[in-house]
Amino acid sequence: MKIVVLVKHVPDAQFDRHITGANNTTDRDESILSELDEYALEAALQLIEARGGSKAGNQVIALSMGPSGAVNAVKKSLQIGATEGVHLSDDALAGSDAAATSLALAAVIRHLGTDAPVDLVLTGMASTDGETSLVPAQLAERLSLPQLTFSSSLDVTGGKVVARRDGDTHSDTVEASLPALVSVTDQINEPRYPNFKGILGAKKKKITTLSLADIGVGASEVGAAGSLTVVESAQARPPRTAGTIITDEGDAGIKLVEFLAAQKLL
């Protein structure tokens, strides 16, 4: 089984994040592997482990698109257990919106399928920076793959993929034939941590760096030039400041209601 897992190098959400530059893009210093991608990686590893792992010819390819630092997301994925890594890196990619990103990633996935077809593309439910959830659906549309997004369970048997999807008002069981694209929520599993053996072993694993020329994509199709949306302005929201803080002296519940009444919130 050949699985491609999309992994994104994103600014650590534990710290303040910033928008910079003429194209109003996110500052990517202090970035890490997106937390939500670890669930997709774990799901991929469980699928191949149930099939005899890499020794039986199964592959989990961690794919990241982004500037030089993005290779760190690939390296972390290899430490956790991905069998090889691919880094799409090209200056022309800077400032790509979801449409341009999905165009480039679709080209990489087609490229990776030339020797043996890709059975499954796995992604997180969203990135933790853009948070649009657009790329998985756009990738499925571009590759004409069935999409099973926001999956909270995943079962692959007999060339068929079955997933559970929890909506606001109902839960669905969805089903499609392979190849397919699946995005997973943080409810699907408990991602593993890289262990010492994994960290040592990762150094021997192959990372392929691809440029746009390698995947047959023109510079004008991606980046700010190829994007269909433009961020015209970005203003840091003034930080919220603390208001009135009181310590309960037996009547705080009543004071709270007085505050709500004064704010016309009752």
Add this chain to the structure above:
Amino acid sequence: MTQALVFIDNPGPALKKSSLELLTIARSLGDTAVAFNGELHDDVAAALGAYGATTIYRPSAADLDDYLVAPKAAYLAAAVVASGAGTVLLENSADGKEIAARLGIKLNAGVITDVVGVDADGTAHKSVLAGSYNTTAKAKSAVAVLSVKPNSIDPEAAPAAVTPETVTVEVPAGATANAARITARSAKPASGRPDLGEARVVVSGGRGVDGNFGPIEELADALGGAVGASRAATDAGWISHDFQVGQTGKTVSPQLYVSVGISGAIQQKAGMQTSKVIVAINKDAESPIFEIADFGIIGDLFKVVPQATEEIKKRKG
């Protein structure tokens, strides 16, 4: 020619407030049409007319609901072409965003999600990086696809109601090929409370409630609000994951957010810091939630919350 097309999917017997908001925004952009899917009740058709929809497009196929998003995107793309609309508005749900995503690829149209306001020239306003930035964005393409968050605008009916014309749109052949099929569906029990994503008031509980959401639910009911929870509370299994507010749960932006027994780690703040008024109740004075609360109470939630609930009930008589 239609300027704006609103996608409305299976509203049932009445339109949701968020749909009325989309129709109100659409009218500010020009002539409005609706691409409808599902059973069209008379009351809903009348409401669409009251909100100024001149045309209601309906799909030629009845089985779009049997598949996940892909065929709906194919139908909507055909409706955009039939209407000649320059802007497509959808709700900002998981399905809405994914239909928008696929529509964008089909029409080579720019997609902007999480929109909270739209100017007459199509400029979209949104808040990004967990509410820490406000941005404006625009589609560079002939058609713009926008998914709009609830509570973005006060719904307003058109000055004069119209009687919409109904037009059937041919769903493209092959729309269901390569689509994931829904093989089973189980409805979740309805709570009777407002939907968390759309509620004007949200009362959320965290680690401090120690497994007892009773006081949280009673305060939420007294305020006519929805119940939310921190990740710590959902991970502990005290309440279903559906109630989680935060970066990996729901992002809410109500008029009033009451945070109870939640320390206010970044993950949680990411989901609620654009709320208009924030109230925090926590016994730990050092909790980061107090840094952003408009009104904070350092105290025992099991004393403060029931007292507040009683007082609200008393005032409401």
